[in-house]
Amino acid sequence: MQNTIEFKQSILVTIKQRKSIRTYQPIPISSDKRKTLQQAIGIPGNNLFRFAWFEQKSRNGLAERIGTYGVIKGAQTFVVGVLRKDAEGGKDAAIQFGYEFEQIILKATELGLGTCWLGGIFNAATFAKGIDLQQNEKIVMLSPVGIPSEKKHLISKLTSRAANSNTRKPWQKLFYESEIGFPLSKEAAGKFAPALEMVRLAPSAVNSQPWRVIRSENGFHFYAAATNYFALGKERFLRYNDMGIAMAHFELACKDLGLAGEWIFEKQLDDGDEPNLEYIRSWKTGD
Numbered sequence: 001m002q003n004t005i006e007f008k009q010s011i012l013v014t015i016k017q018r019k020s021i022r023t024y025q026p027i028p029i030s031s032d033k034r035k036t037l038q039q040a041i042g043i044p045g046n047n048l049f050r051f052a053w054f055e056q057k058s059r060n061g062l063a064e065r066i067g068t069y070g071v072i073k074g075a076q077t078f079v080v081g082v083l084r085k086d087a088e089g090g091k092d093a094a095i096q097f098g099y100e101f102e103q104i105i106l107k108a109t110e111l112g113l114g115t116c117w118l119g120g121i122f123n124a125a126t127f128a129k130g131i132d133l134q135q136n137e138k139i140v141m142l143s144p145v146g147i148p149s150e151k152k153h154l155i156s157k158l159t160s161r162a163a164n165s166n167t168r169k170p171w172q173k174l175f176y177e178s179e180i181g182f183p184l185s186k187e188a189a190g191k192f193a194p195a196l197e198m199v200r201l202a203p204s205a206v207n208s209q210p211w212r213v214i215r216s217e218n219g220f221h222f223y224a225a226a227t228n229y230f231a232l233g234k235e236r237f238l239r240y241n242d243m244g245i246a247m248a249h250f251e252l253a254c255k256d257l258g259l260a261g262e263w264i265f266e267k268q269l270d271d272g273d274e275p276n277l278e279y280i281r282s283w284k285t286g287d
């Protein structure tokens, strides 16, 4: 996995700025910003999925018809995540999807635009025509990109409250030293503490925060904790998206902090050691 989008602002600042925006001003974004984002979505990381640009032609209607659980108001422009049907159910594709889609979200945030991952229920047909959806493709994710409205819509307020958007688990529930049950403190994490904090601030489906990280001598091992929210069979996909997001945050933060490393697959715990944790990837720290 490799980061493909270039960021101008410190990623630590951008990650802290990002939050889900569900109410937008019904005005188009500037052509400069549109161009930058269109370029970012056009860099394909692989051929299992693609990102498309969707723009509402008429001024009315779309917001009501997308029908997602967190009602989105006023948005005119969307980034649409399209997965090849034969990649559905694939773990690596889902992780990589999260990793790449989040970088688009962060690029939009850097440009001062609002975003919101939407992987729940939405009316895919509204978007299918506008993005030339092929028979072997499926729309799996959306994010509006637009100018946040000062006024928060009531339903949007309720949605972010229901999703506990502003809260995150404390460090001791997420990060461990050598094994689960032995929390890794910020002090002990040392120069890696800001990168782990960026994992903690990551968005996740219904704010479930499934990321667990165990530090060992040679690096940081990322696991997904079992989640049990109801997501119409998409739960596995969304959880792996969440893991890809956390990996993007960690990697980009390390890069910003001047800490070398790379992702490797090197299972640490034995099967059955922690039945509620699934191994994802390890960040092998450089010298």
Ligand SMILES: Cc1cc2nc3c(=O)[nH]c(=O)nc-3n(C[C@H](O)[C@H](O)[C@H](O)COP(=O)(O)O)c2cc1C
Binding pocket: 018, 019, 020, 021, 068, 069, 070, 071, 116, 117, 118, 119, 120, 121, 159, 163, 164, 165, 166, 202, 203, 204, 205, 206, 207, 238, 241, 242, 245
């Ligand atoms: C994979 C994924 C899927 C999501 N799906 C939805 C969705 O369908 N509707 C929605 O309103 N928010 C959705 N969210 C947004 C989360 O609820 C939100 O990120 C979380 O509550 C944390 O809040 P924050 O983004 O403001 O930090 C999703 C987030 C992720 C990462």
